[in-house]
Amino acid sequence: MSGSSNREHDPDDGADVDRQAAEWFALLLDDGATPTDRANFRAWLERNPAHATAYAELERLWLGASALPEVARPTSQTRRKILRSGGAFAVLTIAGAGSAIYLRSSGADYQTGIGETARFTLSDGSLAELSTASAISLNFTAGQRQVILQQGEAFFTVAPDVSRPFIVDCGQLRSIALGTQFSVGMHDDGIVVGVVEHTVRVSSPTQEQDVQEGQSVLFANGKLSLPTQTDVGTQVSWRDGKLVFISTPFEDVVAKLSRWRRGKMIVMDKGLARRPVSIIVDVHRAGLILENLEHGLPIRIARYSPWLSLIYSQ
Incomplete structure (x- = not known):
């Protein structure tokens, strides 16, 4: 693959930048890369700092390193030497060992690692089910039950307690349970709250919505959407x-x-x-x-x- 016309543009879409970086990575790993290819690659790197960042991330993933390397010129020969000398096996070993490592979220009371789910019974009898790479912390007092979703996604089955509202805070978004079952998740496009049973009152600094059973809302770019009918069961099918x-x-x-x-x-x-x-x-x-x-x-x-x-x- 050579420096083709699709690299003459700088799409705003991060996925396109990742795709371009991967195309260059695959090309420069090949012995067939030409001096023109390398010159075009250097021009692409210099065109936008995001290009160098994306390419450096691929280098890090290839080498299994913990820090981003400096990106000045392609190191295809180095990569091939690592592969031929058994470096791929070393990376495989690192990846296998890493699969059991849990998240180290600051102050998290409950958490899951990548590829894991878990169910926890909270001190009030409520259940919190955590999806992959998720973490929550708790602040239960005599006046309220506050859960802070630090990352990932969680599904809650709330134990009744009229004297202490059950609150889930996620960034600027607050969800107050007026019923029993709902999920809060941090996704690429924003924070999603989905309700399986009864109602949840969802509020941002400027808006508030009551989300009914079978509905969800999205909070993105500082705005809270209107509730929409959603197949929440499919949305939280990871529970099954x-x-x-x-x-x-x-x-x-x-x-x-x-x-x-x-x-x-x-x-x-x-x-x-x-x-x-x-x-x-x-x-x-x-x-x-x-x-x-x-x-x-x-x-x-x-x-x-x-x-x-x-x-x-x-």
Whole structure:
């Protein structure tokens, strides 16, 4: 792949920057890269600081390093030497050991690691179910029950207590349970609150909405949406050990699946990225996500390390 016309533009979409960086990475890993390719690559790096950042992230994932390396020129020879000398096995070992590491969220009372879910009984008898890579902290007093969602997503089944409201704070968003079952999740497009049973009062610094059973709201860019009818059961299907996607753009599927495994997956084909797919993924087999995608969809996956995979149309 050479410096083609699609690199002559600087799309604002971060996914496009990641895609371009991955194209250069794959090209420069190949012995067939020409001096013109390298010159075009340097020009691409210098065009936008986001390009250098995205490329450095791919280098880090390839090498299994904990810090971003300096990006001055491609190091394809170094990468090939690492691969040929058994470096890929070292990265695999690091990735395997890392899969058991829990999040270290500051002040978290309950948390899960990547690819894990867990259910906790709180001191008031309420249940908190945490999705992958999630963390909450508690502040229960005589006057209120406050939960702070630090990251990820949580589903709550609230024990009745008329004297102490059950509150979930997530950034600028506050959710007060007026019923029993609801979820709060931090997603790429904002904070989502979905209600399974009864009502939740959701408020931002400037807005407030009562969200009814079977509805959800989105808080993004400082604005709270109107409640919309939602298949909340599908939205929180991770509670039953699966992720359900119905006619979902493939790039959105990959983004959500990325939360369940270590490493980065990049969809390289824009047409493939936009293609709607329907698929059910077993979260208890998160380590086989790539294999399941490859067997179930017309795609090809190039695995550069356990930390980096590029997805192409077949």
